[in-house]
Amino acid sequence: MQNETLKRLIKNGAIWAFIIIQLVFFEVAGRWWSLSDSAFMDLDNMLLLLKQSAPIGIIAIGMTVVMINGNIDLSVGATYALAGIVMLDSMNWPFMEAMGDAAIPLAWLFALFTGAILGLINGVIVWKTGVDAFIVTLGAMLGYRGLVFMYNGENPTYHLNWTMVDFAEADILGLQTPALVFIAVVLIVWLLMTRTVHGRNAYAIGDNREAAVNAGIRVGPHIVVNFVLIGFLAALSAVAFYSGSGSVNPNDGMLFELWAITAVVLGGTKLAGGRGSIIGTLGGVIAIQLLRKGLGHIGADTETVNLVIGTILIAVLFLDRQLNRKGAEELKV
Amino acid sequence: MADQAMKSLGSVLARQGILVAFILFMVSFTLWNPRFIDVDNVFGVIRSSAILGIMALGVTFVVIGGNLDLSVGSMLSFSAIVVLDLHENPAFGPALAIPAMFAMTLCLGAINGFLIGYLRLNSLIVTLGMLSAIHGLTLTYSGGQNMDIANQNETWFDVFGRGEALGIPIPVLIFLLLAAFLGIVLAKTPFGRKVYAVGGNGTAATFSGIPRARVVFMTYLISAFCVATAGLIQASRTMGAQNTVGQGMELEVLAAVILGGASLLGGSGTIFKTVIGVLILGFIQNGLLLAGLEFYVQFVVTWIIIILAVWLDIATKRGKLWSPIA
Amino acid sequence: AQTITIGITQNNVGVDSYQTTYEQAFIAAAEANPDVEVVVLDAGGDVARQIAQIQDLIQQEVDAMIIWPTNGQAVIPAVREAYQAGIPVIITNSNIAEDGFDFVRSFSGPDNITQGARAAEIMCERFTDMGIQDEAQIVQITGQPGYTTAIERAEGFEQRLPEVCPNVTLMESQPGNWNREDAQRVMEAFLVQYDDIDGVYSGDDNMGVGALNAALAAGRAEDITFVGATNFAVGYDAMERGEYWGSIYQSPVDDAQAALQTALDILAGEDVPFLNYFDTPKITQENMGEFDRPVF
């Protein structure tokens, strides 16, 4: 048992090793290159890191579930934007305005509901038509983005409410609301995936769909639930973020899907499904955010940032492979 | 006899749901706006789809081989920027700029192929990493500046994007010829067979003495070659380029390939179907634009058409409308 | 003197040469001043990333902060944080929404509404010269949807046009995303759709040249008046060839230098106007001799 745990740790260790290397590197390099006197590995800075990781992080957690399940969701960026729009726009509705600040939680609910519905639509299409989730959500990525634009033309949707901003910037022990939401999501979904029947079935379906069908798991509804979950989480991410920013650009969230998937895969989740871990994804998300932050800290310019991020993604993958090698006796296939 | 023909036509169509979807779609748009089927417009659409289409041809090989290539968009920017820059460089000129650009783009393809084929790294992440890295490379190369051809009237470089032969736009010609050539390679040669085998079951392919790594490597070279060709047309069509010309095209290209019916799991798909996928996307975009719809309405309609088309395709294959998943 | 550190988070470097040239000019201007150190960050067009960068700059305790907003509203709360941390904030190139004015010391950049209005005037004058001011039909290609500059230019243009040329019809607008290829594709469809197009207004010259390319290919460029904004070198060259009519002259170098200077003035305690516009004159085939070829 002990041994197994250790083995798993090493297997998923690449991402954490990489995080530590980054921390050390940016701390040391920062002293040479950075213009600011503040240390990189400062506690406040690390807490900030968690907050900054939240928008993609919360979505990546949902993506982990969907990917373990053997599917994928490319529409999360658009869902995120649409949920944000519903949240902010709803606060301009007359009856909501009349409610004053009491409208805030209601606006959040509207947003979350929107996300869940969009997820539901994807899920039901995947289930009922049997069209691959990749295509369904690739289509939805466009379609939902179209809905985003339909809402307000090419203009941003705007509602600045300082109570809401203050709530978003409130903190417990230095952790601001988005960071707290992120941590809570990680915890809950981790419990879901490791402790519940639904979570275990998600692995089974992703690993061997036929076996799951044969065992009598109702695969269709199960998949739908996970799409609703990721839609909900994309909306939750929007709630956490837009409460603190107050305006949605119709292009917001573009490329979020790719970054979320990157974080998930870096965290050790198999693209084909059946394997993956929430904690690994947490590592993947932190690693990416850390990289951006660190490169900014040492003053790298745009082209370097792009070059380095690209190279590092590949390097982590390589490292991961080396750690998981079986040695010389391995079958050469 | 005619009966026989109808019957076999019927059975062909039953297997080609995507083709049926395409035809249905073309007919309904023409009814809406007859200009849609205007010869000029049709060539116009194919011409502007040619860039995406040529990229999709290469990606078809990659996808059938069981991998993804998300780097094609940023590789396109790279090749367009490079060929324009070299064109302006007196030491090169157009005649040398083109082969030099092809060589450089193929190097990028070789990096993809090496990492994914030989080192067996996950193609999604590798090519996503390459997407970012190549963008950085392009920016470094160009210093972030747009590249433009200064003396546009003194070069024959515009022939690739704007020229015509036999009344057919050159990009269309290149697209169709390349599609025919690669279609034959894929369907008729031993190499093509190997791509299917490697994508269908890599282990079994290895056990059958197929050099899996080399085959995968080759698919990325083909993809890069197609991107270079597309980049050439792109650069020539606009006679200049921004560093972001190809940005975002990766997913569009993939959509065309998948829409055509290639499976992301590898092992299935054909060039012909990819061409259909490309044309569907191109004509949707054009048709909706002609219909005068706001671009965002186009998005929504594209979503619906993509799903209906693929659904029709698989429903005809399985002989049932609804999926059998419980 | 003590060195001062100024942080900037730029909109999206590398998206076109305007932004790149801006960045280079900004760095060059800072290097020319021995007392100034700069931290240059690029938001890559992503609002969330820009907000994170603003927070990072606060964390790094820069002396002043310059922001080229990806969204002029969404950054307001982050700007407030900077304000609360006692860091003076300067907005550059495209302004933030009024709600944020309290937290900002100054805006430095072009007046995009005026730019749009001027483009309308250029277009109208040209039509009047040609004698088609009462029947001309035009189309518009706008910048990146949602981006303040794009919206403001379209707004200025659409407001001003009916004032000066009430009978010109704007038939349709489609976005070209600041992208030449996209604009070219949009224009190709316009050309099929409309048999009579007299003018095209594009949110910048990059897109304008894309539209021109499409018209050239269709053999209809001669009949069309092309007006753009942000006179890029391609636009200038096309004007020189007589294919492109006019644009708005806007230098990223001026833009960058003005932003840095504004920041320095504020830190030096000088009085700085809140709206610090630099001039962006009209440029057409007629007066282009007065302007240098743009470097970007």
Next chain:
Amino acid sequence: MTDHTPALRLKGIVKTFPGVRALDGVSFSVLPGEVHALMGENGAGKSTLMKVLGGIYQPDAGKIFIEERETEMRGPLEAKANGVMFIHQELSLAEELSVAENIYLGELPRKSFGRVDWATLYSRTDAILEKLKVGFNARTLVGDLSIANQQMVEIARALTVDAKAVIFDEPTASLTDAEKVVLFDVIEGLKAQGVGIIYISHRMEEIFKMTDRISVLRDGEYRGTLNTAETNEDEITQMMIGRSLDISRNVEQVELGPVALRVENLSCGHLFEDATFEVREGEVLGFYGLVGAGRTEIAETLFGLRKPTSGQIYLKGEAVKITSPIDAIAKGISLVPESRKEQGLVLGMNCRDNMTLPQVADLTAGPFVSDGAEISIYDQYRDRLSIKSPSWKTAVGNLSGGNQQKIVIGKWLSMQPEVLIVDEPTRGIDVGSKSEIHNLLRGLAKQGYAVIVISSEMPEVLHVSDRIVAMYHGRIMREFCATEVTEDSLIQAISGIEGTAA
């Protein structure tokens, strides 16, 4: 068998696939406490029938009765709820999950909030595993188990519910004798509880040992039911394939040629060590051992799939290094791999293309693959191996298990190798084809090929080999001459009881 209400009765079941009438009005019944064999050639429709019964396929026509109550099986869960348990022919497991989760897949015990009740799950599972006397526990990941142990996990599912009927679809295909003994105990146990059992197998000795009655399918049609005690192999074979078989050992002595392959002190880490053996032209060398003994690894090394850590390989007396399958094929070695699904076939590809895959580069006319050349190879081996497939265009994945195996064999035979290695060549193959394949292997030897047969079936090794190498724990324990070996000495050698290496 006092109770004469059948546990299960099928009536007029019809099921068609595109181009195939897989079941054509099949009816038969199973009594409680009876082990009922279902037999038929590869592709006769056995698995399909069972999938109908298990709720996985919906029949086009026909009825199912459980204890004489008409029951519709709309899904696997419904089948389970009606007391029908199904142990699949092809492993149907999630490798990333634990043994316990796999055994209770679809019905994990729950606590509040949908949580898994791990304590119950593990204790129930361990209780079942105890009965099966396996060497792993409830928490082991299925992916870490050998194929044989994975099969045991499948079998364990039969014990999770109070079933009225249990279906075993070729459960022994990848089990060794020791595990078979356990399986048979399990079946006896179920039988004693009055469960009706359907048992599918191509192995006659098991059929006669285990079953009470035998029903035979042929080309999707029901051919009749026999009492096991009152019939014999020949009669069943007649019913299955319409003719009798000559299954006497083909001991005809051939003139052995020179040594084709010689292996000296070959090792690959601890997978196998110090292997020394040779095989001559015209000879069949059998490799016998328990699963995990390292036979497959030797074969893989000879085929260039593993890098030996020491030792030497000689082909026709010449020292060679084999670096890849391509290299091996070029040197005249062919390997029919152990796992047809993972290693042998591209399931989505058609039959012909699968068969010609290793030589596709040579079957060309100009730069193109020659359709004619491919089809002629396919036709030739389809006939030779009596492969049943609607057409060469059929995807291999739609063939029955046995016919898939034949495609793999055809693929490597058509390479006309000098050294042919076959690893578990007749796994899941019907008696008729099995004897054809045995004859084929003998025939190849006669033509001067050197053949190595790896098998976990003692009758098979005894039947086809000239010499037999016994392996235990990665080492070659002894070498026997096939005509002189006794079953006892073989069993001792592969169990490590006899410690002397040959």
